[in-house]
Amino acid sequence: MEEAIAVRPTCAHVDLGALEANFRAIHRYLDERASATRVAPPSVIAVVKANAYGHGARRVALALQDAGARVLACADIEEGVALREAGVEVPILVFGALSVSDLDGLFSHALTPTLSTPAAAKAVEAAAVRHRRRVKCQLKIDTGMHRLGFRHDNLARTIPSILSSPHLAIEAVYTHFATADDVDDAFLDVQRARFEAALVDLQALGLSAAARHAANSAALLRDERTWYEFVRPGLLLYGIAPPGLDDRLALQPVMTLRSRVVAVKGIRTGDGVGYGLRFVASSPREIGVVPAGYADGLDTRLANRSAVLVKGRRAPVVGSVCMDMLMVDVTGLGVSPGDEVVIIGTQGAEAIDVRDMASAVGTIPYELLCRVGARIERVYDQETPTAGTDR
Numbered sequence: 001m002e003e004a005i006a007v008r009p010t011c012a013h014v015d016l017g018a019l020e021a022n023f024r025a026i027h028r029y030l031d032e033r034a035s036a037t038r039v040a041p042p043s044v045i046a047v048v049k050a051n052a053y054g055h056g057a058r059r060v061a062l063a064l065q066d067a068g069a070r071v072l073a074c075a076d077i078e079e080g081v082a083l084r085e086a087g088v089e090v091p092i093l094v095f096g097a098l099s100v101s102d103l104d105g106l107f108s109h110a111l112t113p114t115l116s117t118p119a120a121a122k123a124v125e126a127a128a129v130r131h132r133r134r135v136k137c138q139l140k141i142d143t144g145m146h147r148l149g150f151r152h153d154n155l156a157r158t159i160p161s162i163l164s165s166p167h168l169a170i171e172a173v174y175t176h177f178a179t180a181d182d183v184d185d186a187f188l189d190v191q192r193a194r195f196e197a198a199l200v201d202l203q204a205l206g207l208s209a210a211a212r213h214a215a216n217s218a219a220l221l222r223d224e225r226t227w228y229e230f231v232r233p234g235l236l237l238y239g240i241a242p243p244g245l246d247d248r249l250a251l252q253p254v255m256t257l258r259s260r261v262v263a264v265k266g267i268r269t270g271d272g273v274g275y276g277l278r279f280v281a282s283s284p285r286e287i288g289v290v291p292a293g294y295a296d297g298l299d300t301r302l303a304n305r306s307a308v309l310v311k312g313r314r315a316p317v318v319g320s321v322c323m324d325m326l327m328v329d330v331t332g333l334g335v336s337p338g339d340e341v342v343i344i345g346t347q348g349a350e351a352i353d354v355r356d357m358a359s360a361v362g363t364i365p366y367e368l369l370c371r372v373g374a375r376i377e378r379v380y381d382q383e384t385p386t387a388g389t390d391r
């Protein structure tokens, strides 16, 4: 038998049961809303880019596939190849621009490219000729975010050469919203109207029967008119609803970031803690040392600003976050070395929500999840999925 490999005290527990429950909750939401308005519910493109938002793309992708996901999406060809090598068999959509990539992976690993620039379309056509294959592609329309995609109001100039490329088969057309998570911002409607107009133009240019999609997590919850044939949730799968939209469906956070106290010491009034002595005790305190720092992806701005959970209570982060450690105030909690620390997640009745942590340091939950470092091992808890629909 193989010897067990030691797991560092700081590790990310990934609850695949919660992932699956979230996947089902999204479907339930779509089904219920769709049946209320008597339209067909959209299919889900499950977004697993960026190592599945830090949760570990391989295990997450396989769990989603097992849960019934029919399409996955990733950022680039390299991520898509890794998903195929992990055993993903469903279609994989690659979101990113492709013009400077090695395109052979599209063919060797059956990935679906996004055509978002004329150069990418030419390069994919040329690669398809080389591989003697007709390749299914998706077309990205820029409706106002000005990142990737063909300008919505210029399609008559850009699209005909794609439609006449014999090796490109456009199976879907999509766009991406710039302001979906700002619930009061009306630009989503502007983009949606531009997308609809672009679809009419595309039809006039001869592109018919292509599927359509636009909605990320926030748009999906905000406005059913963004649904079309597919929706593309990422964040929701990982159990986090965009702030302001979190009353629409019940989700379970998938990741718990845990560690253990490795040392406890008493300090006196006036003693400083850590680099720069950025915390100075105004009374005698007990300080717990936690072996997790910015090399593990923790944000240095957590210094003196956030808290961790120990013994079911909040212990404030004191002083700066070091490369491999951070210090927390555990005064009066009766903490000893070995006690569990929760950096993100729940312990007893207390919770550190990644959204609160993000707003405390002035960023978004996406960033904090994606930054959970490569040094941190992902430990997968497969819990019994909650009973749900048949998907």
Ligand SMILES: *Cc1c(COP(=O)(O)O)cnc(C)c1O
Pocket: 047, 049, 095, 176, 215, 216, 217, 218, 232, 233, 234, 235, 236
């Ligand atoms: C990342 C991404 C998504 C998913 O976004 P969430 O806000 O996590 O739901 C959807 N579509 C595109 C094009 C993306 O890049």
